[in-house]
Structure formats: structure tokens, C-alpha cells
Amino acid sequence: MKKINFIFKTLFFASILVLVSCSDDAEPQEPRGDYENGIIISGEGASAAAGGTISFISNDYATVESKIYNKVNGLDLGIFLQSMTLEGDNAYIVVDNQNTISVVNRYTFQELGKITEELSTPRYITVVGNRGYVTNWGSTSDETDDFIAVVDINTFEFIEKISVGNGPERIAFNGGKLYVTHKGAFTNNNIVSVINLSNNEVSTITVKDRPDEMFFKSSTELVVLSEGRTLYDSNFNVIGHTQAGIATINLQTNEVTSEIEFTEGIHPSLMDTLNGELYYAISNDVYKVGINATTPATDELLSDVADISFYGMAVKDGKLYALDASFSDISKVNIFDLSSNEKTNTFDAPLGASKIYFN
Amino acid sequence: MKQVLFWVICFCCIFVKVNAQKDTIHNRLNEVVVQANKRLLMNSKSLKVVNLNDSIITNNLESFTSLLRFNTAIYLREHGVGGTSSASFRGTSASNTAVMWNGININSINNGQTGFNSLTVGLYDELNVRSGGGSIEYGSGAIGGTIHLNDVLKFRENKEFTNQIVSAVGSFSTISSLYKLKYGSEKYTVNFGISYNISDNDYPFLNSDFRNSNGDYENYAINFSNAYRFSDELVLQFFTTYFFGDRLLSGELPNPTSADDKYQDINQRNLLSLEFKRNNFRLNTRVGYLFQKYKYFDNKDSEVFNFGSSNRLYTDITADYTFQKFNATVTSNTRFESVYGRTDQITERNRKEFSQSLILNHKVKRSFSYDIKVRKDYNSDFDVPLSYAFGFKLTPYKGFFFRANTSRNYRVPTYNDLFWPGQGNLNLIPENSLQGEFGIGFKSNQLFIDVAYFNINSKDKIIWTPNGDPNRPGIWTPINLEETTNQGVELAANYKRLFFNNIQTDLSVNYTYVDAINEATKTAIPFVPKHVANTNIRMNYNRFSIFYQFLFNGKTYTTQSNSEDFVVDEFFISNIGGSYNILKREKQNLSIGFKMNNILNEDYTIIRARPMPGINYNFNVNYKF
Numbered sequence: 001m002k003k004i005n006f007i008f009k010t011l012f013f014a015s016i017l018v019l020v021s022c023s024d025d026a027e028p029q030e031p032r033g034d035y036e037n038g039i040i041i042s043g044e045g046a047s048a049a050a051g052g053t054i055s056f057i058s059n060d061y062a063t064v065e066s067k068i069y070n071k072v073n074g075l076d077l078g079i080f081l082q083s084m085t086l087e088g089d090n091a092y093i094v095v096d097n098q099n100t101i102s103v104v105n106r107y108t109f110q111e112l113g114k115i116t117e118e119l120s121t122p123r124y125i126t127v128v129g130n131r132g133y134v135t136n137w138g139s140t141s142d143e144t145d146d147f148i149a150v151v152d153i154n155t156f157e158f159i160e161k162i163s164v165g166n167g168p169e170r171i172a173f174n175g176g177k178l179y180v181t182h183k184g185a186f187t188n189n190n191i192v193s194v195i196n197l198s199n200n201e202v203s204t205i206t207v208k209d210r211p212d213e214m215f216f217k218s219s220t221e222l223v224v225l226s227e228g229r230t231l232y233d234s235n236f237n238v239i240g241h242t243q244a245g246i247a248t249i250n251l252q253t254n255e256v257t258s259e260i261e262f263t264e265g266i267h268p269s270l271m272d273t274l275n276g277e278l279y280y281a282i283s284n285d286v287y288k289v290g291i292n293a294t295t296p297a298t299d300e301l302l303s304d305v306a307d308i309s310f311y312g313m314a315v316k317d318g319k320l321y322a323l324d325a326s327f328s329d330i331s332k333v334n335i336f337d338l339s340s341n342e343k344t345n346t347f348d349a350p351l352g353a354s355k356i357y358f359n
Numbered sequence: 360m361k362q363v364l365f366w367v368i369c370f371c372c373i374f375v376k377v378n379a380q381k382d383t384i385h386n387r388l389n390e391v392v393v394q395a396n397k398r399l400l401m402n403s404k405s406l407k408v409v410n411l412n413d414s415i416i417t418n419n420l421e422s423f424t425s426l427l428r429f430n431t432a433i434y435l436r437e438h439g440v441g442g443t444s445s446a447s448f449r450g451t452s453a454s455n456t457a458v459m460w461n462g463i464n465i466n467s468i469n470n471g472q473t474g475f476n477s478l479t480v481g482l483y484d485e486l487n488v489r490s491g492g493g494s495i496e497y498g499s500g501a502i503g504g505t506i507h508l509n510d511v512l513k514f515r516e517n518k519e520f521t522n523q524i525v526s527a528v529g530s531f532s533t534i535s536s537l538y539k540l541k542y543g544s545e546k547y548t549v550n551f552g553i554s555y556n557i558s559d560n561d562y563p564f565l566n567s568d569f570r571n572s573n574g575d576y577e578n579y580a581i582n583f584s585n586a587y588r589f590s591d592e593l594v595l596q597f598f599t600t601y602f603f604g605d606r607l608l609s610g611e612l613p614n615p616t617s618a619d620d621k622y623q624d625i626n627q628r629n630l631l632s633l634e635f636k637r638n639n640f641r642l643n644t645r646v647g648y649l650f651q652k653y654k655y656f657d658n659k660d661s662e663v664f665n666f667g668s669s670n671r672l673y674t675d676i677t678a679d680y681t682f683q684k685f686n687a688t689v690t691s692n693t694r695f696e697s698v699y700g701r702t703d704q705i706t707e708r709n710r711k712e713f714s715q716s717l718i719l720n721h722k723v724k725r726s727f728s729y730d731i732k733v734r735k736d737y738n739s740d741f742d743v744p745l746s747y748a749f750g751f752k753l754t755p756y757k758g759f760f761f762r763a764n765t766s767r768n769y770r771v772p773t774y775n776d777l778f779w780p781g782q783g784n785l786n787l788i789p790e791n792s793l794q795g796e797f798g799i800g801f802k803s804n805q806l807f808i809d810v811a812y813f814n815i816n817s818k819d820k821i822i823w824t825p826n827g828d829p830n831r832p833g834i835w836t837p838i839n840l841e842e843t844t845n846q847g848v849e850l851a852a853n854y855k856r857l858f859f860n861n862i863q864t865d866l867s868v869n870y871t872y873v874d875a876i877n878e879a880t881k882t883a884i885p886f887v888p889k890h891v892a893n894t895n896i897r898m899n900y901n902r903f904s905i906f907y908q909f910l911f912n913g914k915t916y917t918t919q920s921n922s923e924d925f926v927v928d929e930f931f932i933s934n935i936g937g938s939y940n941i942l943k944r945e946k947q948n949l950s951i952g953f954k955m956n957n958i959l960n961e962d963y964t965i966i967r968a969r970p971m972p973g974i975n976y977n978f979n980v981n982y983k984f
Contacts, residue, residue: 049918099616116616
């Protein structure tokens with residue numbers, strides 16, 4: 001069945017190519033694959049229940065398809081599908097426990113190859129030119145072996161390692177430099193690494209505990225969400241918290257210039273941005289503040305957007321996508337209209353659904 | 360490794376069977392057996408007990424898992440050959456299977472289960488598998504069924520030494536060996552056994568370029584037990600066992616080479632038992648000390664590890680009195696236990712348990728007997744409900760029988776459930792189940808058949824779920840959540856026949872059909888196959904024997920919504936084997952055997968992304984002297 005699917009897809013794409021090459025430039029572009037013009041949702045999977053899987057929802061919601069990678073390639077991704085990066089015509093699918101990045105065509109999901117060499121619990125990848133930069137935790141029992149793997153995205157070969165502090169998570173490129181948030185893997189950290197790609201020198205910026213999502217507010221300003229820590233005693237009773245914050249960092253001085261500070265015990269997460277607004281989650285609720293705000297939102301924008309676990313969020317084109325993740329079953333994606341703040345649609349999402357991408 | 364086990368087992372079974380029968384007849388007249396399973400059988404008249412004798416065990420040396428998989432109706436979930444392995448009866452969970460060592464429950468305090476690849480079954484003389492609830496006699500976890508491992512000690516009128524060496528070599532550099540010494544005299548008897556298993560276990564994954572890399576295992580075990588008979592009335596027994604296992608945990612597809620974990624475990628168990636018997640009265644006092652420890656290495660080359668350990672002190676007193684006039688026996692068991700458990704994440708906790716049970720067995724007439732059982736537990740961590748059971752057996756006509764039982768059983772929360780850092784839940788209560796079973800059957804010298812309908816309703820099942828505690832959003836915590844109902848049919852049959860006066864044929868069949876439903880969603884409980892069936896056919900002709908066995912395991916859903924996207928496919932596995940008895944004397948017996956596993960070269964998995972081996976071979980030698 002998978003083979004037939006593969007042959008069919010191959011033929012289909014071959015025919016598209018022929019069509020495209022024959023077509024007039026004035027004609028509208030033919031679809032580049034089954035999975036263009038839609039929403040891609042990745043799910044981490046769970047040890048025994050399922051490997052990581054990817055679902056596709058077309059922009060008109062007419063098509064909802066599960067396990068697209070598995071169906072196209074006749075393969076499993078394994079656990080845990082941590083993240084994807086869409087760049088050029090490719091999608092880079094990072095599966096941490098498998099030490100594998102599967103590189104696929106982002107529109108067809110046909111696998112082009114795998115990057116595995118030297119990876120050790122990879123988390124996120126960003127692509128700069130012909131190089132991919134992959135955050136790696138290394139061994140979970142060693143806090144000093146964490147690194148950025150530099151890989152060639154054409155040959156899928158390993159090039160070099162850049163050592164960084166414990167628990168590197170998200171990675172983004174701006175102005176010749178890589179910025180890496182260090183959430184701290186299985187423990188904690190409170191830094192953002194800055195890697196100058198001209199000489200691979202690493203410097204760090206201290207932020208609040210457990211920095212995760214980030215985005216560039218402008219070419220000289222980086223916004224980073226730090227979730228803050230929950231503190232335990234030796235019997236793991238909760239004895240306190242460290243403060244969470246959303247910091248704006250000046251990239252010329254590498255200093256925090258302004259920050260939304262949260263009351264201790266409040267742990268925001270899942271930050272995204274749209275049209276000059278910041279969206280973030282606290283428990284199962286969504287909050288919104290202006291991008292230049294210095295204090296947290298007082299009231300929630302949306303409440304109880306998930307029943308089981310609010311595990312992923314994205315905002316785009318006036319819509320907010322909230323992932324209600326189950327790690328033992330099919331998850332859900334709830335779609336909200338940001339003009340009315342009403343839920344408009346709910347669809348199935350992969351087991352352990354964690355990230356949303358727009359293709 | 361599994362494969363190796365299978366071969367050895369099958370092989371040996373046939374061979375041993377012939378021998379065993381002879382031995383039995385020969386020895387019966389002058390031996391006194393301290394029968395470990397006597398109490399089990401006495402209290403199981405309305406339940407099904409399957410006995411796997413030492414011949415079957417000896418032929419399944421490599422793993423307990425494969426022994427059970429091919430010879431009982433239990434579903435074994437094994438994470439690749441040699442990996443973590445758990446057992447479940449009748450669609451219940453792994454922590455609902457209680458494993459007993461010489462009558463003591465040995466499920467781990469940390470996770471409530473027994474790892475079936477952390478026990479060297481070959482050293483035990485006797486293995487009994489009882490389906491159905493057994494909390495009254497066997498405590499926490501005995502909801503689905505119980506598995507009993509026993510050392511059998513025999514006093515003999517004439518001093519007698521016997522030795523046995525079993526050695527097997529198989530595919531993937533697998534070696535299993537075992538030595539057993541038994542000595543019995545009128546006053547003193549001793550059993551000693553030592554075993555060693557090692558394998559590279561790097562079988563190729565079918566339809567893949569990968570092998571089962573990082574799957575090596577190695578384990579040693581020593582069993583020692585002895586008994587001294589002061590008089591006909593007073594017998595002292597001592598049992599001890601030590602197991603050390605060192606294995607790597609293999610990886611999953613698509614990139615099994617990413618695995619580099621290692622797991623080591625040590626089990627040490629000791630039990631002293633003093634039994635006094637006079638007329639109709641029997642008193643048995645036991646004291647035990649049990650130690651378990653595991654180390655988990657995230658990286659096999661690193662010295663850093665996680666660990667868990669427990670120390671258990673156990674003592675109980677059992678008193679029986681038989682009222683000859685009424686054919687009735689009353690048994691009282693008073694038990695006290697103190698467990699110290701810890702992990703690298705959980706500081707040492709102490710749990711104390713006290714229980715008192717009473718059992719009445721009454722044989723009203725030849726054709727009708729019943730039992731009533733009741734037990735009350737006191738536990739320092741929580742309240743355990745009163746357990747009770749009632750069962751009867753009717754044998755109205757010739758070999759036909761009818762049996763029925765009902766019982767309430769429980770499973771207490773584990774240390775992980777209660778104390779796991781940041782996630783444990785101190786408000787948990789024990790899971791409890793109410794179950795009923797009735798069976799009909801027939802037993803003659805040639806044919807045994809038992810078909811039973813069962814219904815198990817379990818409440819307050821402990822499930823780990825995110826947002827289990829509203830005060831800890833997003834954190835996985837265990838809660839008493841689910842209600843499940845399992846109903847189905849369990850069948851066991853055995854048929855023996857002699858063809859042409861010299862071909863002894865033996866056919867055995869086990870089958871479980873279970874419809875296990877989550878009452879909230881009305882969908883099938885994940886990881887429970889509806890069908891599990893196996894069959895063994897053996898034929899002996901003079902010194903030759905051959906056998907064929909198969910296992911059918913139905914499809915399992917891996918999600919509660921029973922999504923067709925996430926299933927483990929059904930599989931059908933066949934093995935064949937044979938043996939030849941080279942030397943057959945009164946005091947010496949030597950046979951060689953051969954086994955070929957998965958002869959259809961089926962590419963199958965029991966756990967997602969963890970392929971099992973294709974065709975593989977095993978050769979073995981079994982020498983008794």
C-alpha cells in the first residue's frame with residue numbers, strides 16, 4: 001500500500017513537473033505537492049503508543065490527513081519528534097531520541113535523506129545558507145557536553161561542533177549571529193548564547209530562568225520568554241518559584257532593556273507574536289499584550305483552550321491555534337478567530353501534538 | 360536470546376517429560392516432598408492452575424518471557440528480546456500480575472511489577488500459573504492472576520545425589536548454561552543451582568539495514584535451598600537466591616543505533632521456614648528478607664546512573680486445622696511486612712503492612728467442595744478494602760467438573776505512584792476489582808479441558824495523566840481514574856495419546872479471548888490483544904522426539920480511542936524442534952536437541968518500532984547423572 005502510494009506520488013510529481021515545464025509563465029503556479037497551502041502539525045509521539053507523526057490540514061479545512069510522513073515514505077519517525085524547520089523547499093524534522101533529522105520536501109514530504117552523524121538528543125535546527133545549526137543536549141546525565149552541531153544541508157554530513165552551556169533549546173539567526181535559548185534540558189539554565197558565525201565565538205546573555213521561545217522584534221531587538229522555575233525541597237515538595245519574564249534584549253549591547261515581569265509562581269509559556277501583539281499561555285488560558293508592554297496582561301484573552309494539556313500554540317492571519325495534547329491518544333487542535341475570540345473549529349492532531357507550522 | 364530459550368525449552372520438554380514420568384514412578388514410594396504448591400492447590404479448587412514442570416522449564420532456559428509466552432495464556436509485553444518484559448492476564452495490567460517466590464509476593468515496590476527478564480526460571484523446580492484473583496492469599500497485585508516459582512525439596516529414604524547440566528548455544532552468540540545438584544536423605548535435603556546466560560543478541564531486523572544493536576545481555580543466578588527434618592513433626596527449610604543481570608537496552612526504529620542505555624539489576628531473597636505438624640494441626644512460621652536494586656545508565660560508558668532499591672522484612676504465621684469429621688480445613692494467616700524503598704529521586708520511605716486472613720475449605724461430599732476466604736489489610740500508607748473470595752467445584756459425573764468463583768482483589772499504589780518527585784500523589788487509594796468466573800471441564804488420563812468465562816470489573820485504576828491534579832497544571836500525575844470491565848473466555852486443553860503402540864503424542868492448547876473495555880469511553884483498553892493463543896504438539900518415538908509450537912497474538916490498539924493509525928499488528932509465530940536421547944540409563948541420561956524459531960521468518964513486533972528476530976536456531980545438550 002505504501003509502495004503504491006509512493007509510486008503514485010512519484011508519478012504525480014513527475015506529471016506536475018512536465019506540466020510546469022510546459023506551462024506559460026502567466027498561468028497560476030501548479031501546486032508543488034499535496035501538503036502545500038495548509039497547516040502542518042507535528043506530534044512528539046509517546047514511547048509505546050506511537051512514534052512522532054505529522055498531520056496536515058488544508059487552509060480551507062477540506063482535507064485533514066494524519067501520518068503524512070509515514071504514508072509518503074513508508075517509514076516511521078520514531079520518538080520524540082521535537083521540532084520542524086521549514087526552509088527553502090525543505091522541511092527538517094528533528095527527532096531527539098532517535099538522534100535523527102529527517103530532511104523532506106516540505107510540499108510532498110518525500111524524504112531526501114537523514115542527518116544523524118554526531119547528533120546527540122537534537123532539539124531544534126536553523127538553516128543559514130548551506131549550513132544547518134542544530135541544538136543538542138548531549139548525554140542527559142552530563143550538563144557539560146551540550147553543543148551546536150553544524151551540518152551541511154546538501155550532503156547531510158556533519159561539519160563541526162560548537163560547545164555551549166547546558167540545555168540549548170531554540171535557535172535563530174540574525175545579523176551574522178546565532179541566538180540560542182538555554183531552557184536547561186532536564187535541569188535549568190538562564191542564558192541566551194550568542195554565537196558569532198565569523199569565528200564561532202560564544203558569548204552569553206543572562207535572562208530569567210528557563211528561557212524558551214524567542215523572536216526578533218526588529219533587527220536589533222530580541223524578545224525571549226523565560227518560564228521561571230518551580231523550586232523543590234529534597235522530598236520534591238514545592239517550596240517556591242523563581243520569577244518568569246518576557247525580556248527585550250538590545251542586540252548591540254546584549255543587555256535586557258525592558259521586561260515584562262510576572263508574579264512569582266506564574267509560569268508563562270508558548271509565546272508567539274502577530275501584528276504587534278504578544279500571545280502567551282498560562283495553564284490552559286491565553287493572554288495577549290502589546291509587543292512593547294512592560295507589564296503582564298491582567299485578563300485572559302481565551303480561557304480553557306485545552307482539556308488535557310495546552311502544549312502548543314501559534315497565531316497567524318487572525319487565527320489562534322491551540323494544541324490540546326494527549327500523550328496516550330489522538331490530540332486535538334482548537335482554532336480560534338481572534339476577531340471574535342470564539343472557537344471556530346476543532347480537528348484531530350497527532351499524538352503528543354506540540355508544534356504548528358504554516359506551509 | 361528468546362529464541363534460544365524457546366529451542367531449549369521445546370526440546371528439553373519432550374525429553375524431560377519422558378524422564379520425569381519415569382522418575383516419578385520410581386521415586387514416589389520412598390520420598391517425602393516438602394510440597395511447595397500444596398497450599399496453592401488446596402486453595403485453588405475453583406480456579407485454574409497450570410503446572411509447568413521442570414522439564415518444560417529446563418527447556419526454556421533463556422527467558423522466563425518465552426516460557427510463558429508459548430506455554431500459558433498470558434500476554435507478555437517484551438521490549439525486544441531481552442528487554443523490559445511484563446505479563447498480563449485476561450487484559451489486566453502488568454501490575455495486576457503477582458509473582459510469588461516460594462509463596463512470597465516479589466513484585467517491585469517501586470513499580471508494582473516483576474520484570475520477566477530479571478528472573479532465571481531454569482533454576483526453579485516448579486512453576487504454577489493461576490488465573491484469576493488471588494489477593495487473599497497473595498496480596499497486592501493479584502487481580503489478573505498469579506505466577507508461582509518454587510524450589511521443591513525432597514527427603515529420600517535412600518541417600519541420593521542427582522546432577523543435571525544443560526547447555527545451549529544459539530544464534531546471535533547466545534549461550535545458556537545451567538547446573539543443578541540435588542541431594543536427599545531421610546533427614547536432610549539440599550538443592551543447589553547455578554546458571555549463566557550471555558548473548559550478543561544482535562539479531563538483524565527484517566526488512567531493514569539495522570540490527571538489534573545495544574541489545575547484549577548477561578546474567579547469573581544462584582539458588583540454594585535446603586531442609587532438615589528434626590522429626591516427622593518438625594521441618595526447617597531455608598531458601599536463598601541471588602540474581603545479577605547486566606543488559607543493554609536496545610533501540611527503536613528508525614535509528615536503533617542511537618540507543619546506548621544500560622540496565623543492571625540485583626535481586627537477593629532469603630526465606631526461613633519452620634513447619635510443625637501434629638495430627639490435624641499444622642503450624643508454619645516464616646521469616647524472609649528480600650533485597651532488590653536496579654541501576655539505569657542513560658549512557659553505558661558513563662558512571663552516572665539512576666537507581667532504585669528496596670529492603671523488605673517479611674514474617675508470617677500460618678495455622679491450619681483440619682476437622683476430619685467434616686472434611687474441612689480452616690487456615691489462618693497472619694502476616695507482617697516492613698518495606699524500605701528508595702530511588703535516586705525518592706528519599707527512603709518505609710511502608711508497614713499487616714494482614715490477617717482466614718480460609719475455610721470444605722469438602723461436602725466427593726463431588727462437591729467449596730471455599731470461603733477473607734482478608735483484612737492494615738497499611739501504613741492507606742486503607743485497603745476487605746478482600747474476600749468464594750468458590751466451589753462440582754464433579755457430578757465421571758471426569759466432568761463445574762467450577763465457579765468470585766472475589767474482591769486489590770493493588771496498592773507503588774512508591775512511584777505516591778512519591779515520584781513533583782508528580783506523585785499521596786491521595787491515591789488502592790485499585791480494587793470484583794470478579795467472577797465459571798468454568799466447565801473434563802479430566803481423564805488422556806484428556807484435560809477447561810473452558811472458563813470471566814468478568815473482571817476494576818475501579819479506581821491508577822492512571823498517569825497530565826493535569827491529573829488541578830493544582831499542578833501540565834504535570835503528569837497518577838490519579839484513581841479508570842473503571843474497566845474485562846470479560847472473556849480462557850481455554851486450556853491437553854490431550855495425550857499413544858499411536859501404533861510406540862508414538863506418544865501430546866497436544867496442548869491455550870487460548871484467551873478478552874473484551875477489555877474502558878467504562879468511560881466504551882473503547883478497548885490499549886495494549887490488550889483480543890486474542891492470544893498458543894499450541895504445542897509433541898511426538899515421541901523411541902529415543903526421538905519432535906515438536907511444533909505456535910503463538911498467535913491479535914492486533915493491539917495503542918490509543919484509548921482505538922485509532923487505526925496507531926496499532927501493533929497481529930502476528931503468528933511458529934517454532935519447530937527435536938531431540939535425540941543418546942544415553943538412557945537408570946542413573947544417566949544424555950540428550951541433544953535442536954530448535955528452529957520463527958520458521959516462517961515473520962517480521963513482527965510486540966512493542967511498536969522494536970522488531971523481533973526472524974529465523975534463528977538453538978542447539979542444546981542436557982545431561983543428568
